Amino acid sequence: MMTLQAFLIVSAALFCCGLYIVMTRSNGVAVLMGVELILNAANINFVAFAHYFSGVMGGQIFAVFVIVLAAAESAVALAIFLRLYANTGSVEVDTADRLKG
Numbered sequence: 001m002m003t004l005q006a007f008l009i010v011s012a013a014l015f016c017c018g019l020y021i022v023m024t025r026s027n028g029v030a031v032l033m034g035v036e037l038i039l040n041a042a043n044i045n046f047v048a049f050a051h052y053f054s055g056v057m058g059g060q061i062f063a064v065f066v067i068v069l070a071a072a073e074s075a076v077a078l079a080i081f082l083r084l085y086a087n088t089g090s091v092e093v094d095t096a097d098r099l100k101g
Helices: 004-024 027-054 058-088 094-097
Strands: none
Touching: 004 027, 027 058, 027 094, 058 094
């Protein structure tokens, strides 16, 4: 059986990888993948703490809620990146200021 510390270490590693990707990449799709890694790190923490401390379904419900929010966020972000690509020819986030009205 895995300990809570093992889950927290995996979660911290995922969070650090996601944060590194968000801070270093200028490609919009890569930034979106980094955000997804950060959200999955939070999901691991929700489920691990729910399993080890309360025994109720609260952590799992929060994890499902975060997954649904991440899916909706990805759909909106991909639509924005498609529009950005149609206008500028690239998905670099530095060129996103050209989308202003």
